[in-house]
Amino acid sequence: MRPFYENFPFFCIFLTMLCGIITTLIHDGKKARYVTIISLFLCAAMNATVFIMTAVKGVNFTYTMGAFPAPWGNELRSGPIEALLATVFCLVINFSLMGGKKDLELDVLPEKKNMYYIMMDLLAASLFALCYTNDMFTGYVFIEINTIAACSIVMAKDCGQTIVATIRYLIMSLVGSGVYLLGISILYSITGHLLMPNLFTAVNDIIFDPQLRYPLAVVAGMICIGLTVKSALFPFHTWLPSAHGSATSSSSAVLSGAVLKGYIILLIKIVCRVFTPRDISYLGAGYILFILGAAAMIYGSIWAVRETHAKRMIAYSSVAQIGYIYLGLGLCTTAGIAAAVFQIIAHAFTKPLLFVSAGGLIDASGHQKKLYYLRGAGWRCPSAGIGFTVGGLSMVGLPLLAGFVTKLVLGQAALAEGIPQWQMITALAAIGISSLLNAWYYLPAILQIWKTEDEPLGPNGEVYSEGRYTPSRPFKVAVACMCLLVLILGCAARPLMNILIQGVGLL
Amino acid sequence: MHLSEILATLAANRFATASAILFVVGMAGMIFNRNLFKKVVAMGFMDSAVFLFLTSVGFVEGRLAPIVTDPSVPASAEVYSNPLPAGLVLTGIVVSVSFTAFSLALTMRLYKKYHSLDIDEIMMKSQRNED
Amino acid sequence: MKTDNWFQRLVRWTNGDSKPLHEPQAHVEFPKKETPEAPEAPFEKGPSLLKSSAGEITNFSLMVVSMFCCGVLILVLLLTVAYLPRFGSSYNAPVNEVSQRYVEQGVQEVGATNLVTNIILVYRGFDTYGESCVLFLGATAVIMLMAIDRNNTTKKDLEELEETEKMESKNRNQIIRHVTMILMPIIFLYGLYILCNGHLSPGGGFAGGSILGGALILCETAFGVKKVHSFFNHKVYHIIKVGALILYAVLICYTIFVGANGLENIIPLGKPGSILSAGIILPINVAVGLEVACTMYAFYIYFGKGNL
Numbered sequence: 001m002r003p004f005y006e007n008f009p010f011f012c013i014f015l016t017m018l019c020g021i022i023t024t025l026i027h028d029g030k031k032a033r034y035v036t037i038i039s040l041f042l043c044a045a046m047n048a049t050v051f052i053m054t055a056v057k058g059v060n061f062t063y064t065m066g067a068f069p070a071p072w073g074n075e076l077r078s079g080p081i082e083a084l085l086a087t088v089f090c091l092v093i094n095f096s097l098m099g100g101k102k103d104l105e106l107d108v109l110p111e112k113k114n115m116y117y118i119m120m121d122l123l124a125a126s127l128f129a130l131c132y133t134n135d136m137f138t139g140y141v142f143i144e145i146n147t148i149a150a151c152s153i154v155m156a157k158d159c160g161q162t163i164v165a166t167i168r169y170l171i172m173s174l175v176g177s178g179v180y181l182l183g184i185s186i187l188y189s190i191t192g193h194l195l196m197p198n199l200f201t202a203v204n205d206i207i208f209d210p211q212l213r214y215p216l217a218v219v220a221g222m223i224c225i226g227l228t229v230k231s232a233l234f235p236f237h238t239w240l241p242s243a244h245g246s247a248t249s250s251s252s253a254v255l256s257g258a259v260l261k262g263y264i265i266l267l268i269k270i271v272c273r274v275f276t277p278r279d280i281s282y283l284g285a286g287y288i289l290f291i292l293g294a295a296a297m298i299y300g301s302i303w304a305v306r307e308t309h310a311k312r313m314i315a316y317s318s319v320a321q322i323g324y325i326y327l328g329l330g331l332c333t334t335a336g337i338a339a340a341v342f343q344i345i346a347h348a349f350t351k352p353l354l355f356v357s358a359g360g361l362i363d364a365s366g367h368q369k370k371l372y373y374l375r376g377a378g379w380r381c382p383s384a385g386i387g388f389t390v391g392g393l394s395m396v397g398l399p400l401l402a403g404f405v406t407k408l409v410l411g412q413a414a415l416a417e418g419i420p421q422w423q424m425i426t427a428l429a430a431i432g433i434s435s436l437l438n439a440w441y442y443l444p445a446i447l448q449i450w451k452t453e454d455e456p457l458g459p460n461g462e463v464y465s466e467g468r469y470t471p472s473r474p475f476k477v478a479v480a481c482m483c484l485l486v487l488i489l490g491c492a493a494r495p496l497m498n499i500l501i502q503g504v505g506l507l
Numbered sequence: 508m509h510l511s512e513i514l515a516t517l518a519a520n521r522f523a524t525a526s527a528i529l530f531v532v533g534m535a536g537m538i539f540n541r542n543l544f545k546k547v548v549a550m551g552f553m554d555s556a557v558f559l560f561l562t563s564v565g566f567v568e569g570r571l572a573p574i575v576t577d578p579s580v581p582a583s584a585e586v587y588s589n590p591l592p593a594g595l596v597l598t599g600i601v602v603s604v605s606f607t608a609f610s611l612a613l614t615m616r617l618y619k620k621y622h623s624l625d626i627d628e629i630m631m632k633s634q635r636n637e638d
Numbered sequence: 639m640k641t642d643n644w645f646q647r648l649v650r651w652t653n654g655d656s657k658p659l660h661e662p663q664a665h666v667e668f669p670k671k672e673t674p675e676a677p678e679a680p681f682e683k684g685p686s687l688l689k690s691s692a693g694e695i696t697n698f699s700l701m702v703v704s705m706f707c708c709g710v711l712i713l714v715l716l717l718t719v720a721y722l723p724r725f726g727s728s729y730n731a732p733v734n735e736v737s738q739r740y741v742e743q744g745v746q747e748v749g750a751t752n753l754v755t756n757i758i759l760v761y762r763g764f765d766t767y768g769e770s771c772v773l774f775l776g777a778t779a780v781i782m783l784m785a786i787d788r789n790n791t792t793k794k795d796l797e798e799l800e801e802t803e804k805m806e807s808k809n810r811n812q813i814i815r816h817v818t819m820i821l822m823p824i825i826f827l828y829g830l831y832i833l834c835n836g837h838l839s840p841g842g843g844f845a846g847g848s849i850l851g852g853a854l855i856l857c858e859t860a861f862g863v864k865k866v867h868s869f870f871n872h873k874v875y876h877i878i879k880v881g882a883l884i885l886y887a888v889l890i891c892y893t894i895f896v897g898a899n900g901l902e903n904i905i906p907l908g909k910p911g912s913i914l915s916a917g918i919i920l921p922i923n924v925a926v927g928l929e930v931a932c933t934m935y936a937f938y939i940y941f942g943k944g945n946l
Contacts, residue, residue, distance in 0.1 A: 001899060001900060002898070002899060002900075007895065007898070007899070010894060010895070010898070014887065014891050017767075017771060017887065018884070018887055020771075021774065021880055021883045021884060021887065022880065022884070024778070024876055024879070024880050025876060025877075025880055063898055064897065064898050065763070065764040065894045065897075065898065066760065066761070066763060066764070066893055066894050066897040066898065067893075067896075067897030067898075067903070068747075068761055068897070071735065071736045072736060072739055072740070072761050073761050073762065073897075074761075074762050074763070074764040074765060109787050109788070109789065111785075111787060112782055112785070112787065115778050115781065115782045116782075118775075118778055119775070119778070119779075122771060122775055125771075126768075129768070135765075137595060137598075137762070137765055138762075138764060138765050138768065141598060141602070141765050141768035141769055141772070142768055144602045144606070144772050145768060145771055145772055145775060147606075148605065148606065148609060148772060148775045148776060148779060149775060151609070151779070152775070152778070152779045152782060155613070155779075155782070155783065156782070158783075158787075158789040158790065159789070160617075160620050160621065160632075160633045160636055161633045161634075161636070163613060163616055163617055163620070163783075164617065164626075164629055164630055164633045166613060167543065167610065167613045167614070167617065167626075168626075170606075170609070170610055170613065171537055171538075171546055171550075171610070174537065174550055174553075174606060174610075175534055175537050175538060175553075178530070178533075178534065178550075178553045178554065178557065179534070181557050181599065182530060182556075182557050182560065185557055185560050185561050185564065185595075186560075186718065186722070188561075188564065188592075188595075188732060189560075189564040189722055189723065189730070189731065189732060190722065190723065190731055191731050192730070192731035192732040192733070192734040192736065192737075193734075193736065194591075202731070211721060212721065214717065214718065214721050215718045215721045215722060218714060218715075218718045508720065508721075512720075513717070513720040516719070516720045516721075516722075516724070517716060517719060517720055519724050519725055520719050520720075520722055520724065520725045521725070522725060523719045523722060523725065524716065524719050527712065527715035527716055527718070527719050528712055528715075528716075530715065531708050531711045531712045531715060532708070534711070535704055535707065535708045535711075538704070539700065539701075539704040563725055564730075564732055565732070566725065566726050567726060567727075567728050567730075567733055568726035568727065568728065569728075570728075572840075573740075573741065573752075573753035573754055574751060574752050574753065574754075574839065574840065575744075575745055575751040575752075575753065575910075576751075578745050578751050578910035578911040579911075581742065581745075581746075582741050582742055582744070582745060583741075583742065584737065584738040584741045584742050586741075587741045587753065589732050589733055589737040589740075590737065590740050590741065590744075590753040590754045590756075590757055591732070591736065591737055591740060591757055592732070593754045594754050594757040594758040594762065594766075597754070597758055597844065598758065598765055598766060598769045600844075601769050601770075601772065601773055601844055602769060602772050604773070604776070605772050605773050605775065605776025605777075605933075606776065608776050608777075608780050608937045609776050609779045609780060609783075611941070612779070612780045612783040612784050612940075612941065613783065615784070615941065616783055616784070616790060619790070
């Protein structure tokens with residue numbers, strides 16, 4: 001008889017799925033919203049319990065989905081990192097739903113609101129499954145659930161632009177999941193397994209086999225490419241700005257904060273559990289991820305500098321931040337992967353904070369989305385202004401905020417022994433240039449929203465005076481919580497990093 | 508490896524060879540074709556290629572389909588072929604059906620709105636309508 | 639726009655007026671917004687950007703690039719195939735202890751003589767549950783897009799729909815109706831047979847459900863929406879779909895929970911080969927079949943009519 005808390009990952013997945021299914025019958029959007037938020041808080045509590053239990057003992061456990069163990073049945077496996085990330089995703093989705101409430105009411109038709117929450121529920125379920133799964137094919141199925149739910153929450157704001165963005169997103173995602181599926185099919189044909197622990201032994205047996213090394217390298221490449229396409233790494237990011245920039249704010253926040261990360265976690269697990277980081281480096285996939293990550297950091301920032309549309313600017317900044325994650329992952333060391341996971345968590349709170357606050361600011365400025373019309377919006381909606389400022393400064397890398405720690409730990413990981421010289425220089429240069437560029441576009445934006453001058457603001461000369469706009473209470477709570485979390489991540493990074501390094505060892 | 512050896516293996520693995528070509532054709536169609544409907548068709552190509560490959564992985568020369576004819580006799584692994592790939596293909600097919608329906612619905616909505624199936628044209632028109 | 643030196647620009651930047659790489663565009667954009675655009679004119683006249691000579695060059699280079707990419711990818715994959723184990727050989731990696739146990743002990747452990755059903759519904763039941771959720775999500779997404787609302791339908795569309803409905807009901811073909819009358823019960827019976835024999839023969843929930851869905855679609859084409867909706871309307875659809883999925887979820891949850899915690903499974907396996915055997919497989923097949931039938935019909939009806 002296993003300890004009861006080991007059931008929690010399975011409970012979380014099925015609880016959110018069941019809530020999604022039952023929400024079909026709830027036609028009232030408000031009730032559907034409560035069901036979703038409450039179930040997600042419950043899941044957050046359960047995941048946090050799993051995290052505490054595993055982190056304190058420093059263990060991980062395997063949970064057989066059914067009576068049949070590893071090579072025959074499905075399995076979940078949880079350690080500190082998986083549980084922590086699942087908790088983070090619950091919180092992010094909840095805060096995004098709370099923060100984007102006003103936009104949601106405006107953008108989604110009332111009779112279709114319950115479907116939006118169905119999508120959110122199943123999105124959460126798929127994210128948990130991606131965090132916890134120990135099986136490549138389960139990974140594929142839940143990637144597909146994630147894709148369809150993510151596309152649906154983009155298109156929920158039913159205008160031409162979002163549908164165009166959705167179909168571009170959908171097509172790129174399908175290419176990605178097709179490549180991933182072919183990758184695992186080939187892997188199955190040369191190893192005969194689908195579960196990660198068995199694949200690990202099989203891969204170790206054949207990695208130096210001259211006959212099978214080439215297919216194995218192709219498989220590693222395909223799995224990496226498939227998942228990077230879905231998580232919008234640099235050359236495959238083209239769908240991201242339109243999808244994240246045009247969706248309703250809570251969708252944008254969830255997409256950038258949680259959905260992209262789900263695929264990366266699966267990739268990290270595959271890198272650590274099916275292969276070893278050393279193997280990935282040996283097969284050449286690690287270098288590709290590293291170089292693409294560095295390129296994304298600079299490319300995304302440059303495009304963000306050129307962007308005048310507030311939400312698209314934040315979306316391009318996501319491209320750059322995803323680059324940070326891959327930079328850490330591409331180093332193929334424990335410290336590098338821990339830094340990548342830290343960046344996942346930091347970005348998971350910072351980016352939704354930015355999107356949600358930008359939504360508030362846009363709302364306070366008569367739904368004008370250009371940065372230019374957001375001048376002085378910070379005074380009209382101070383909570384959103386503060387949120388945007390904290391998020392932006394964290395992205396720039398102000399000490400005491402989460403973004404700074406990311407850059408620091410990534411730099412440390414790049415400076416560690418055993419990293420080739422060129423990788424170190426590239427990593428440091430990319431971090432430096434990207435930080436400069438981040439400052440270049442976030443600081444003016446922040447200055448702009450706190451501008452006090454009185455002048456016509458809207459495109460037709462409307463003036464939005466102070467006090468005309470009052471944000472809802474959930475919005476304030478969500479922004480405050482996320483600001484606080486960004487601060488905590490920035491101040492209490494040391495213990496968290498220790499847990500993460502221990503957790504990467506346990507992966 | 509010699510070219511003749513490669514060709515011999517390709518001929519022996521004929522289903523895998525066909526699926527490799529089909530897969531790339533489908534993927535290229537999805538990425539480079541501008542017509543949305545053709546993109547959806549190309550998606551079908553890509554998925555079918557993977558299913559063909561998986562099915563061929565499950566086949567073992569001279570063994571039967573994995574349905575036990577006489578349950579009173581214990582089944583021998585020498586008689587029936589590998590049942591797992593068939594299960595994976597089934598899962599994959601259902602997933603692909605839902606995605607085909609979803610992308611066709613999106614295409615239909617876009618056609619209704621912009622009277623075109625060309626993704627570039629649709630994108631231009633939608634950008635014009637922006638703000 | 640007057641040019642100014644870098645210092646003035648820096649001042650403007652710190653004031654938040656401009657972005658450093660851009661001259662302040664916002665001022666320039668006003669007049670563009672105010673002129674009401676001529677809607678879609680250039681596209682209908684023909685000479686769009688894509689069809690200009692410059693566009694043709696980019697098209698051509700795009701074609702070359704795409705051909706090159708395809709060629710390289712095909713070569714990479716073919717080389718991979720050349721290194722793969724031989725087709726059909728019994729020494730290949732997938733013929734290992736995993737498939738051995740599925741074949742040799744599947745009937746005793748799970749109970750169905752169709753070994754593929756054993757795998758998808760019990761050994762790897764979690765995957766298949768995820769898969770039926772994909773189907774559920776697919777249907778929900780299609781409804782979200784196609785269900786008639788004020789975003790996607792104008793009054794004219796509604797009138798046209800009504801018109802076609804009227805036309806169809808007038809001109810309903812006698813032959814189709816009579817043939818459907820004869821075929822309908824047979825198809826339903828066949829669908830049910832495949833659904834309920836999923837653990838004994840090829841078939842199961844997904845196949846049987848599609849046949850049932852097909853029967854519903856045939857019914858709709860022959861007798862019209864109204865006839866079908868007299869027994870299969872929006873409410874029934876939702877109740878059947880949600881009920882089936884919840885039944886499935888409960889069964890699979892129970893199996894997983896009991897199996898993972900090492901408790902005793904109280905669902906009897908029955909005698910392998912008989913219709914009432916294989917524990918949870920039969921009810922799951924029925925649930926999946928109902929869900930698939932509902933989804934197929936929903937796809938059809940929402941694409942055509944936008945309303946159930």
